[in-house]
Amino acid sequence: MIVIIYFYTKNNKLKKGTVIKSTGSWYKVMTDSNEFWDCRIRGKLRLKGIQSTNPISVGDNILFDAVEEDKLEGVITKIEPRKNYIVRKSINLSHRSHILASNIDHVYLLVTLIAPETTTGFIDRFLVTAEAYQIPVTLLFNKVDLFDADGLDAVNEFKSIYENIGYRCLNISATNPHSVEFLKNEISGNKVMFGGHSGVGKSTLVNALDPNLDIRTSEISEANLSGMHTTTFAEMHPLPTGGFIIDTPGIRAFGLLDFEKAELCHYFPELNRLRGDCKFSNCQHISEPKCAIKAAVETGEVDAGRYYNYTMMHSDDDDETFRKDIYK
Ligand code: GDP
Ligand code: ZN
Numbered sequence: 001m002i003v004i005i006y007f008y009t010k011n012n013k014l015k016k017g018t019v020i021k022s023t024g025s026w027y028k029v030m031t032d033s034n035e036f037w038d039c040r041i042r043g044k045l046r047l048k049g050i051q052s053t054n055p056i057s058v059g060d061n062i063l064f065d066a067v068e069e070d071k072l073e074g075v076i077t078k079i080e081p082r083k084n085y086i087v088r089k090s091i092n093l094s095h096r097s098h099i100l101a102s103n104i105d106h107v108y109l110l111v112t113l114i115a116p117e118t119t120t121g122f123i124d125r126f127l128v129t130a131e132a133y134q135i136p137v138t139l140l141f142n143k144v145d146l147f148d149a150d151g152l153d154a155v156n157e158f159k160s161i162y163e164n165i166g167y168r169c170l171n172i173s174a175t176n177p178h179s180v181e182f183l184k185n186e187i188s189g190n191k192v193m194f195g196g197h198s199g200v201g202k203s204t205l206v207n208a209l210d211p212n213l214d215i216r217t218s219e220i221s222e223a224n225l226s227g228m229h230t231t232t233f234a235e236m237h238p239l240p241t242g243g244f245i246i247d248t249p250g251i252r253a254f255g256l257l258d259f260e261k262a263e264l265c266h267y268f269p270e271l272n273r274l275r276g277d278c279k280f281s282n283c284q285h286i287s288e289p290k291c292a293i294k295a296a297v298e299t300g301e302v303d304a305g306r307y308y309n310y311t312m313m314h315s316d317d318d319d320e321t322f323r324k325d326i327y328k
Contacts, residue, residue: 111123140205
């Protein structure tokens, strides 16, 4: 009976929150009532099936025990199951990974066709990773103010490659706050990320959503990641209009992924839909006969550029190319 009462009072004190920042041993936790608590972990909280250097990541929904109510200090006692998470391979401990962020609702990939040019190679790698992590993506074609009518036709043609596959694509101009106002609504209640090359307008966009936010993606990257030994701590910034922007300093795409080469085509949605029609069930869609995917490239049903990028990624023998694209 005593035990039952003990647990009852203990559980009564448990509060719910989301980890918005981690410094390794302390976690900043935001509660539903907009309180900010500093929390530590009690003992060893381990998650089944995840070999990671950090047991708790930014984005985790957790339960915590208020230890020092007046100082807003607590102890994390439980992590809710993650719906997804992005990782970065640990440099020294090869089999362990560092979880950068979890429970990501949406990622916006900023694309510019000029100033700077975003290649389909970069886009397709980004999309493959998002598919593998099961994070929905919207492609935001930024800086459309730079184009005349002919230029816009070219943007729309480029866009149609991705629209035909089913990706949501929108034209924006981050320097014109009206054109990105709709994002405030979309982000409200969600945890989102922005990706894209340096110079595509991520900071400008974030600034349009909240002028008080100063996310210096590109500057941090060059200083910190030259040797790639620095631990990257992601952070989630609450927006005044609701929702969070996840910032992963120095990383412009996602972390590295471990999957079998044979799985790669699962993450190209248009190839994934066709692969069941290949003659061989283990078809890699490279040189095999009676390949439904190669046939679809011939007829134009599958975009030849996307297929080319598939073959390039398929022929990568190591992570180096991936690394170059992801860290800068
Ligand atoms: P980041 O490296 O992705 O954060 O890119 P920035 O936000 O720093 O933007 C790089 C440059 O592009 C800056 O000079 C911005 O003013 C400019 N820029 C961003 N968005 C737009 C846009 O919609 N139109 C134009 N013309 N320039 C933009
Ligand atoms: Zn095939």
